[in-house]
Each structure stands twice: as structure tokens, then as C-alpha cells.
């Protein structure tokens with residue numbers, strides 16, 4: 001029997017400490033006006049000393065499991081999308097698995113930077129469809145503040161820390177073909193990479209190259225240009241795969257890189273601002289965590305309701321980009 005992945009619940013966690021643009025101006029040569037005008041960001045959450053990516057991921061996963069009414073002992077896979085793992089190895093997901101109290105199943109990390117959550121969702125959906133897992137926790141978690149060069153004002157003002165998670169579960173795909181678009185669950189995922197543009201956004205270190213962690217480096221204008229094009233293309237590809245029009249989408253939940261990228265993508269696609277979930281003003285860019293954080297906010301405040309058609313899209317270093325279309 002064919003199977004479909006349903007999203008049973010979601011959860012998220014933001015570190016307590018909020019750093020406003022005004023506070024940043026005390027240590028960085030910048031201004032609230034510049035940051036708001038260029039990015040839409042007003043504040044970000046920063047993890048405390050000793051608080052790791054796995055700690056953020058664990059809290060988000062626990063909240064998602066509670067929302068889904070699923071016990072950790074019934075989960076058979078934990079996937080963490082992150083660029084800021086606690087250690088080079090083992091996978092951060094193994095620590096989350098252990099801290100959830102799980103003694104069986106599989107846990108591993110996925111690295112696709114800001115596209116990490118949609119890549120992880122794609123892997124999880126295909127694991128469920130292939131029958132390799134029944135219940136999967138997919139987490140996007142980052143302590144991006146740890147890889148920022150706080151002397152590079154072109155990057156350090158743009159990012160923040162946080163985590164978000166969803167719980168997927170297999171259900172029988174017994175819906176007649178003509179009705180698949182109305183059936184609850186993940187309708188499709190789409191992922192792409194282009195390594196020729198990897199120098200536009202990268203970290204200048206790593207175990208094999210420098211034996212250091214390194215810092216984020218970015219050619220901002222070029223990344224902006226690629227983001228608007230790739231994101232419009234991935235949305236088009238997703239809609240075409242189902243014969244849909246942008247009017248059919250109830251909610252766009254984009255990766256929260258920059259308000260200007262969000263606005264340009266929505267404008268290009270003819271999606272009105274009131275159907276776009278925006279958190280970048282309060283969370284900044286939390287990389288792989290940004291989509292599940294935004295999703296959780298819109299689900300919990302009642303904007304996204306059961307039966308809504310939700311489109312998630314992201315682009316990040318690699319370059320990588322992708323989407324996930326879900327009937328909530």
C-alpha cells in the first residue's frame with residue numbers, strides 16, 4: 001500500500017536573550033535604521049553560554065511531540081537540520097535522540113544550511129513513503145551566533161539562534177488520484193543544489209581544510225539576486241507539479257532571510273502579503289530553524305488551520321534551495 005506523511009504537530013524554541021538592533025550598535029558599527037531598511041530585522045534571540053544547538057533542538061522536539069500527542073518511545077527517526085552542530089561528530093541528532101529518552105531508532109543530521117529544513121522534510125517524507133520509518137521528528141536548529149564574525153557588520157546583524165520541529169507520521173494513501181491535492185499531509189517536496197555558487201555564502205573553516213570552525217562569509221548582493229530567482233523558480237516548479245496557481249496557496253511559509261527577499265518573492269508570484277508568514281523582524285535569519293519556527297507561530301496563533309494548503313520554500317549556502325507543499 002502506498003503511504004503518505006502527515007504532520008501531526010509542531011513546536012519551537014527561542015533562547016530567552018533578545019538582542020535588539022539598538023544593543024548591537026554598542027559593539028558593531030551599524031544603525032537600527034540601516035538594519036531595518038536593508039533586512040527588516042529589529043531583534044534576534046541569542047543562545048546563552050553553555051546552551052547548545054542540541055538543547056534548542058530538544059526543547060522544540062519536546063513541544064512538537066506534545067502538540068502531536070506522540071510519546072518519544074514511539075518515534076523511530078530523528079533528523080536534525082543544522083549548520084551549527086554541537087560537535088563535528090557525532091551528529092547532533094544522536095544527542096537529541098538520547099535526551100528524548102529514545103533507545104531505538106535512527107538519528108542523523110542534514111547539512112543544507114538555510115534550506116536544511118526542507119531538505120530534511122524531503123528525506124523524512126521519502127523515508128516514510130519507502131516504509132523505512134513510521135514516525136519521524138524533523139528538527140531545524142541553529143546557534144548561528146557561534147559562527148558569526150562579530151566584526152563583519154555585513155553579516156553579523158542578519159542572523160539569530162532558535163529551533164523548530166515537526167512530527168511526521170505515516171498514514172495509508174487511500175485517496176483516489178483525482179483527490180490527492182485535498183488529502184492531508186505532505187503533497188510533494190522539491191530540492192536542488194548548485195555547487196558552482198558555493199563561494200557566495202560559506203564558512204571559511206572546517207575540520208578538513210583549516211581544523212577550525214570558521215566564520216560566515218557572504219557576497220550579500222549576489223546572494224540576494226540568486227535568492228529571488230531561485231525561490232520564484234522553486235515555487236513555480238512546485239505549483240506546476242500539481243497544476244496549481246499561486247491563488248490556491250493559503251499560506252506561504254518562507255525561509256526568513258530578509259524581508260526584502262520575502263517581499264520580492266511574494267510580489268513576483270502574486271501572493272498577497274497577508275498570506276505570507278513573517279518572523280524575520282523578531283527572529284532574524286535562524287537558517288535551518290526559520291521555517292519550522294514560522295510554521296509553529298502561525299499554527300499556534302490560529303492562522304494556519306487544518307485543511308489549509310501551506311507552501312514552504314528556502315534558499316541557502318551551497319547554493320541549495322527547495323520547497324515542501326503540505327495540506328495541513
Ligand code: ACO
Nearest residue numbers: 030031034038114153154157220221223224227257258315
Ligand atoms: N550597518 C551599516 N552599514 C553597513 C552594514 C551594517 N550592518 N553592512 C554593510 N554596510 C555598508 C557597507 O559597508 C556599504 O558601505 P559603502 O557603500 O560605504 O561601501 C553599504 O552598507 C552597502 O553595502 P552592501 O553590502 O552593498 O549593501 P546591500 O544593499 O547589498 O545590503 C545585505 C546588504 C542586507 C546583506 C543585502 O545584500 C542582502 O539582503 N543580501 C541577501 C543576503 C541574505 O539575506 N543572506 C542571508 C543568508 S542567505 C539566505 O538565507 C537566503
